[in-house]
Amino acid sequence: MRPTDVSDPHYYHRVVDCQWGCPAHTNVPEYIRLIALGKYTEAYMLNRYSNVFPGILGRTCDRPCEPACRRTRLDGEPVAICRLKRVAADLRDDVLELLPRIPEKKNGKRVLCIGAGPASLTVANDLMPLGYEVTIYEALERAGGLMWNNIPQFRLPPSVLDEEIDMILDMGVDLRCKHEVTSMAAVLEEGWDAVFIGTGAPKGKELDLPGRWEAAEQINIGIAWLQSIAFGHIDSVRERVLVIGAGNTAMDCCRSALRLGATDVKVMARKPRPLFKASPWELEDAEEEEVEILENHSPSRYVVEDGRLVGMEFEIVRWHEPEGGGRLKKEVLDTRIIPCDEVLLAIGQETAFPWIERSIGIEFNEWDMPLVDRTTFETTRPGVFCGGDAAWGPENIIWAVEHGHQAAISIHNHCQKTPVEERPAYGQNLVSVKMGLHEWSYSNNYDEAQRAEMRYADLKERLGSMAVEAELGFDLERACQEAERCLNCDIQTHFTDQLCIECDACIDVCPLDCLTITWNGEEAELRARLTAPAFNLDQPLFASGPLPHTGRIMLKDEDLCIHCGLCAERCPTAAWDMRKSELLIPYAGLAAGSQHPDRRGVGVAG
Amino acid sequence: MTYIPKPRVRHPTLPTNALGLTRRDYEGSMSTLCAGCGHDSITAAIIEAAWELELEPHRVAKLSGIGCSSKTPTYFIGAAHGFNAVHGRMPAIATGAEAANPDLTYIGVSGDGDSLAIGLGQLCHAIRRNVDMLYVLENNGVYGLTKGQFSASADVGSRAKRGQVNRLEPIDPVLLALTLGGTFVARSFSGDKAQLVPILKAGIRHRGFALVDVISPCVAFNDHEGSTKSYRYTRDHLEAAVEADLVLPTAEITASYDPGAARAVTLPDGSVIRFRKVPDDFDPSDRDRTYAYVRGRQEAGEIPTGLLHLAPDAPDHHDFLEMVETPLVNLSFEELCPGADALEDVLAAFR
Numbered sequence: 035m036r037p038t039d040v041s042d043p044h045y046y047h048r049v050v051d052c053q054w055g056c057p058a059h060t061n062v063p064e065y066i067r068l069i070a071l072g073k074y075t076e077a078y079m080l081n082r083y084s085n086v087f088p089g090i091l092g093r094t095c096d097r098p099c100e101p102a103c104r105r106t107r108l109d110g111e112p113v114a115i116c117r118l119k120r121v122a123a124d125l126r127d128d129v130l131e132l133l134p135r136i137p138e139k140k141n142g143k144r145v146l147c148i149g150a151g152p153a154s155l156t157v158a159n160d161l162m163p164l165g166y167e168v169t170i171y172e173a174l175e176r177a178g179g180l181m182w183n184n185i186p187q188f189r190l191p192p193s194v195l196d197e198e199i200d201m202i203l204d205m206g207v208d209l210r211c212k213h214e215v216t217s218m219a220a221v222l223e224e225g226w227d228a229v230f231i232g233t234g235a236p237k238g239k240e241l242d243l244p245g246r247w248e249a250a251e252q253i254n255i256g257i258a259w260l261q262s263i264a265f266g267h268i269d270s271v272r273e274r275v276l277v278i279g280a281g282n283t284a285m286d287c288c289r290s291a292l293r294l295g296a297t298d299v300k301v302m303a304r305k306p307r308p309l310f311k312a313s314p315w316e317l318e319d320a321e322e323e324e325v326e327i328l329e330n331h332s333p334s335r336y337v338v339e340d341g342r343l344v345g346m347e348f349e350i351v352r353w354h355e356p357e358g359g360g361r362l363k364k365e366v367l368d369t370r371i372i373p374c375d376e377v378l379l380a381i382g383q384e385t386a387f388p389w390i391e392r393s394i395g396i397e398f399n400e401w402d403m404p405l406v407d408r409t410t411f412e413t414t415r416p417g418v419f420c421g422g423d424a425a426w427g428p429e430n431i432i433w434a435v436e437h438g439h440q441a442a443i444s445i446h447n448h449c450q451k452t453p454v455e456e457r458p459a460y461g462q463n464l465v466s467v468k469m470g471l472h473e474w475s476y477s478n479n480y481d482e483a484q485r486a487e488m489r490y491a492d493l494k495e496r497l498g499s500m501a502v503e504a505e506l507g508f509d510l511e512r513a514c515q516e517a518e519r520c521l522n523c524d525i526q527t528h529f530t531d532q533l534c535i536e537c538d539a540c541i542d543v544c545p546l547d548c549l550t551i552t553w554n555g556e557e558a559e560l561r562a563r564l565t566a567p568a569f570n571l572d573q574p575l576f577a578s579g580p581l582p583h584t585g586r587i588m589l590k591d592e593d594l595c596i597h598c599g600l601c602a603e604r605c606p607t608a609a610w611d612m613r614k615s616e617l618l619i620p621y622a623g624l625a626a627g628s629q630h631p632d633r634r635g636v637g638v639a640g
Numbered sequence: 641m642t643y644i645p646k647p648r649v650r651h652p653t654l655p656t657n658a659l660g661l662t663r664r665d666y667e668g669s670m671s672t673l674c675a676g677c678g679h680d681s682i683t684a685a686i687i688e689a690a691w692e693l694e695l696e697p698h699r700v701a702k703l704s705g706i707g708c709s710s711k712t713p714t715y716f717i718g719a720a721h722g723f724n725a726v727h728g729r730m731p732a733i734a735t736g737a738e739a740a741n742p743d744l745t746y747i748g749v750s751g752d753g754d755s756l757a758i759g760l761g762q763l764c765h766a767i768r769r770n771v772d773m774l775y776v777l778e779n780n781g782v783y784g785l786t787k788g789q790f791s792a793s794a795d796v797g798s799r800a801k802r803g804q805v806n807r808l809e810p811i812d813p814v815l816l817a818l819t820l821g822g823t824f825v826a827r828s829f830s831g832d833k834a835q836l837v838p839i840l841k842a843g844i845r846h847r848g849f850a851l852v853d854v855i856s857p858c859v860a861f862n863d864h865e866g867s868t869k870s871y872r873y874t875r876d877h878l879e880a881a882v883e884a885d886l887v888l889p890t891a892e893i894t895a896s897y898d899p900g901a902a903r904a905v906t907l908p909d910g911s912v913i914r915f916r917k918v919p920d921d922f923d924p925s926d927r928d929r930t931y932a933y934v935r936g937r938q939e940a941g942e943i944p945t946g947l948l949h950l951a952p953d954a955p956d957h958h959d960f961l962e963m964v965e966t967p968l969v970n971l972s973f974e975e976l977c978p979g980a981d982a983l984e985d986v987l988a989a990f991r
């Protein structure tokens with residue numbers, strides 16, 4: 035193996051599994067330490083710097099960081115990263131003073147965002163402080179996109195949503211509501227310096243089975259139905275409700291139905307539970323509220339009698355994996371009619387671009403999706419960018435935010451006449467956390483410790499109204515207990531090969547058998563002859579240069595390191611040191627490491 | 641010294657031995673020695689050997705004298721018996737304990753000061769008696785615990801940290817044991833577990849006194865330039881003369897037929913020590929030749945290591961004393977102390 039280059043910011047970044055898993059690369063361990071220190075405002079601002087909507091995301095994020103979390107490999111359950119984020123948002127002070135200052139003198143560039151979802155709002159958030167004039171055209175009556183018109187209030191209170199959206203709009207964004215764009219050509223005529231398409235995937239999928247159109251008012255498309263609730267157009271539902279689909283939209287539909295008065299709500303899934311799209315915690319929350327979830331039920335027709343929907347027929351199925359892989363094959367075992375009074379369809383969303391003319395240089399692919407560059411977010415028409423759900427179909431808020439950041443970088447490049455392909459580099463700070471002979475500036479609890487449980491509003495009270503927030507958030511005791519579970523993966527074991535005397539102290543003391551001194555070889559072969567063989571190929575192997583005494587090399591399997599610091603504590607020569615790595619992320623107009631406006635006055639922890 | 645308690649968590653794939661124990665179950669409390677001390681590596685090697693041999697922790701007795709080295713039994717096999725004797729007196733305690741209960745596995749740990757200065761006489765007699773135990777001499781050339789004075793194993797010309805040069809002839813434990821008829825004599829290096837662990841295992845299995853002299857650099861007082869017991873000096877002068885490993889009777893013994901093996905010796909318990917590499921003309925059972933060989937290599941500036949001498953079938957302590965079969969601890973009070981009448985009979989036999 036060649037010696038690992040730890041000066042590449044992405045090596046240590048990858049060790050911080052949560053941050054690596056987060057699309058926006060939120061510095062999770064640092065904000066968790068800030069929470070442990072009671073610095074909630076700082077923790078909030080550190081979050082805002084990468085993910086823009088900490089209060090919203092602290093309640094609703096899809097949490098790709100959590101399955102990635104190192105703690106899972108230790109005791110089976112990730113750190114409750116998302117819920118700790120909410121703690122920072124709930125307990126912070128007023129942050130208005132800490133928000134970026136907006137220059138009075140504008141830079142003369144006018145940027146249009148179409149749609150006011152999280153993707154567009156992030157673009158505005160990044161460009162306004164640079165002096166851009168940003169306008170948003172939004173079809174509906176207010177900003178927020180699906181965050182306000184689909185995510186129900188019992189998961190995301192309007193006050194939280196409004197406050198974080200206003201932080202951006204109050205930068206002076208020119209928001210034009212009820213301004214649906216019906217012709218892209220016309221918009222381009224308006225002479226913007228750049229245009230960002232952030233219109234989401236607004237079309238709910240149809241399930242056109244026999245009977246669909248005979249009792250149409252009893253059958254609704256989930257996202258349109260949720261939107262009508264948000265608008266106040268719907269405030270009741272029939273008694274027995276079937277929700278078709280097992281994704282997160284289905285979960286919001288079934289839980290909303292309960293709150294609007296349904297007495298019997300079933301979620302009908304075609305596939306078995308392990309294949310459900312819904313997050314495990316959403317499934318648990320729905321079941322806690324006594325929603326019944328049935329798997330392996332494939333809908334075959336709507337049962338309509340005398341013009342009234344009275345039930346739905348399902349095939350009871352079993353799924354087989356075809357030999358040699360490929361799509362699962364369905365075997366029908368039986369059919370069954372389940373009575374109901376209303377059906378909600380939650381089987382997916384699509385993008386729709388009837389308003390973009392196909393003759394204006396924006397090319398579409400065979401699925402009628404615009405061709406968008408994965409790095410620059412530029413369409414095939416220079417100066418027109420696209421991100422969020424509009425780019426490649428439905429994702430989630432945190433991806434929309436990251437798309438927004440990247441698109442903002444491109445828009446800035448475009449307006450400054452820099453090629454959009456020229457991406458600003460990431461950087462890294464690396465600082466020893468040694469405080470004294472045996473003192474390190476961090477602590478964690480690496481023995482098995484249960485993940486803290488969420489507190490919920492009383493079930494009855496919760497189901498009484500759409501407006502009662504179901505989750506109450508962690509109290510301080512739980513927050514501190516959970517913060518200690520974080521292993522501080524950014525406190526890196528940093529090795530200096532020229533200092534090592536090959537005393538074996540680190541090898542002997544490492545509780546997880548991460549370290550090996552041996553003769554160099556090919557990586558695959560080395561992985562097999564480590565102190566503990568390392569077969570998790572997702573996790574890197576660190577290799578040092580030749581050690582001065584024997585020419586052997588030091589190897590470290592990053593997989594199970596708990597960052598306890600014992601190797602550094604035991605090393606007589608400080609060849610191992612614990613150093614905090616900070617990934618420096620570039621944003622539009624801000625090179626990595628330059629003072630980000632959100633980080634003014636933000637102290638560091640650890 | 642380490643202040644972070646060692647986490648209980650362990651690698652999920654850590655293997656277990658026949659007793660269902662992992663290597664971690666053979667650990668003791670956290671070491672308080674200086675970071676990088678060779679003694680800690682030897683502790684790790686003892687843990688590995690005990691785990692591999694599937695020793696039942698409660699059937700092990702750990703004994704030591706005084707010194708940093710003598711502190712280390714606290715750091716391995718926490719569930720074993722232990723006795724921390726006064727300075728240099730561990731062999732006497734071990735001899736007594738082993739006389740009373742030969743069924744336990746005895747692991748003695750001592751230092752070059754403890755064994756070769758104040759306790760030299762004790763060590764000599766334990767070797768002569770062939771007490772059935774593993775005796776690990778953690779040899780750093782200094783009195784570590786009392787801040788680095790030269791010990792009796794310091795080489796002529798070796799320079800202390802403060803600059804003094806040793807002029808006294810060293811006592812070499814390997815040569816000493818060969819002189820006294822030691823039945824298992826080995827030398828190794830704390831920084832070479834691949835060699836050390838099999839030697840420790842063989843020493844535990846050997847019936848009789850197994851002396852293992854382990855060069856064990858003292859990072860605080862004897863790891864500087866001019867020291868002849870530093871990591872650097874030892875690595876530069878070490879000569880792994882003999883490579884041997886132990887094959888347990890439970891494992892399929894192909895050792896004697898292994899063409900790569902220079903020689904195989906069967907121990908009384910049926911396990912086999914397989915010599916993989918020996919110098920030309922070398923015979924581990926010929927103590928005179930080994931003596932000459934070791935002296936010769938030392939004259940040439942080398943430190944020959946490995947299992948250098950082995951006499952597996954020599955009479956041990958119990959044979960010399962013609963002890964009863966049943967361990968003394970298992971005899972009743974009446975049998976051990978049959979009373980005044982029995983004494984009269986014995987005395988009568990001498991009249």
Ligand SMILES: Cc1cc2nc3c(=O)[nH]c(=O)nc-3n(C[C@H](O)[C@H](O)[C@H](O)COP(=O)(O)OP(=O)(O)OC[C@H]3O[C@@H](n4cnc5c(N)ncnc54)[C@H](O)[C@@H]3O)c2cc1C
Pocket residue numbers: 094095096148149150151152153154171172173174177178179180181184185213214215216232233234235236257260282283286389421422423424428429430431432434
């Ligand atoms: C029921 C449901 C629940 C969800 N829950 C979560 C969750 O808990 N966590 C999570 O991370 N994600 C969740 N998502 C997904 C998440 O909401 C979206 O991925 C995210 O909002 C996408 O952001 P966006 O900015 O791309 O678009 P959107 O949020 O969809 O915003 C697009 C905006 O563009 C406007 N628009 C559309 N067309 C035009 C036009 N022609 N002219 C002008 N304006 C237009 C729309 O009115 C809308 O306001 C959920 C989605 C649904 C449907």
Ligand SMILES: Cc1ncc(C[n+]2csc(CCOP(=O)(O)OP(=O)(O)O)c2C)c(N)n1
Pocket residue numbers: 706707708709710727750751752753754755758778780782783784785786791
């Ligand atoms: C009777 C007696 N004399 C002297 C001492 C002081 N003393 C403690 S340890 C030690 C030497 C230990 O040297 P060594 O056995 O080599 O152990 P190391 O610390 O080097 O491992 C001495 C002289 C003592 N404890 N008891």
Ligand code: SF4
Pocket residue numbers: 050051052053062063102103104105113115519520521522523524
């Ligand atoms: S333990 Fe902490 S730093 Fe490590 S992956 Fe989990 S949340 Fe991130």
Ligand code: SF4
Pocket residue numbers: 527543544545546547548549590594595596597598599600601602
């Ligand atoms: S910090 Fe060092 S000792 Fe602790 S688990 Fe990681 S490599 Fe092992």
Ligand code: SF4
Pocket residue numbers: 533534535536537538539540541601604605606607608609610676
């Ligand atoms: S403890 Fe330090 S000097 Fe000893 S082997 Fe490990 S890195 Fe090298």
Ligand SMILES: [Mg+2]
Pocket residue numbers: 707751752753778779780781782783784791
């Ligand atoms: Mg000593």
